[in-house]
Amino acid sequence: MSAPAPRPTIRDALARVHARVTLFAVTLSAFAMLLVGYLAARDYAQKEVRLTAQAAAYTAEAALVFEDRIALAEALAPVVRTGDVELLVVRTTDGREMYAWRSEANGLHFPGERIVRGLAMLAPAVAPVTYQGQRIGEVELRGSGAGLAHLLLRGLAGMLACLLIIAVVGRALSRRLQRTVADPLAAIARVAHEVRAERAFERRVPGAEIAEIDSLGDDFNALLAELEAWRSHVESEHETLAYRATHDALTGLPNRAFFENQIARALEEAETAEATVGLIYVDGDGFKAVNDRHGHAAGDAVLVEMAMRIRACAGAADVVARVGGDEFVVLLVGDDAAARSGPMAAEIAGTSQRPFTLPDGSEVRPALSAGIALYPEHGRDAAALLRKADRAMYAEKKRRVRAADGAE
16 A cells, blocks of 8 residues: 655645745736736727828818829828828728728738737728718728737737746745735736726836845836826827817818817807807908919918918907818807907908018918808808808908909
8 A cells, every 4th residue: 555645844835825826916917917008009099090090081181072093192191101000091982992002011920920910900990081061982091000919919928027937936935925925916916906997007016025026016017107108109199180180280270170060069059048159251362373473382371371360360269260272260159259240350351451471571462351140140050151151251352342443
């Protein structure tokens, strides 16, 4: 009869239990952190794809109106050169592809590439291209997900490194289980849980007495700092893309898309409060002549000056937007919107009495014509108000021309 196997000592049992508990805690913490980072990064990356698609739709509007493939390619070149775009397609409403671009990059090359690229794959975003309130096409954009894939790889490498460190030193730390090992690991797990549950990327793990655990905490904190910095970067990009999607690049004023959103909101609030909304439509006269005679740089300078003068005439709460080449609108809200509309339109038209100084030092005098429409007197929706203000503007322009001809 064989002798029974010797039972393990307390030291051996503690060493085994300590090693198992440590590996489990570290694995759980690392996996939780990696999962949090992946979910946060994917969410922000998806938002960035949607915003990039909206920016591309706004950029492609003019070229798509004229179905100019060359202009469309030139306008979208900065978008595809960012390196974060895998596919960009522009279609008309009848399904014709006016522009298609696909990245030729081969991507990552390593064992398990297909799994990582599958996890990093982002859903395509589709943004409509509109002109004068009508849908004329759409932009489909798919992000490459390369940044997300690299983040996953770094997270996996960090997790494996941490597990390797703990496997090597776990047995040596058995006698200091509670005070020097278990508590610091519990702190890591706690911080990982707080980061996952509260998205508190600013949390950090305190230092530990054991060098390896302290190093693990430093690596953990470094990864959290990287995630926090990455989130700040994405939020900054998000704000930049949101601004570009809603503002005119030349004048810095809100664009048509922003204006349409604002007037829809203002009319909805005015209907509820039975208030008045004022709309001033402004158009420049002689702008084409400036372009033809002095060049596009001079024309751009005149547009910028027009925008500054109109903005100076409007109130702080009024919305001034550029909706076309030399066409601007001013949206007035408040109890005094109707009373302010007439004087403001006259003031805007009067600013053209001051000459515009071009970059070469010469002076031009393109006039500004302004037309007014009021809600609900002249219309109850944005389209009706714009038509009324546009007609009033052209009537004012004809009146001024007739007055000038009579003076001659």
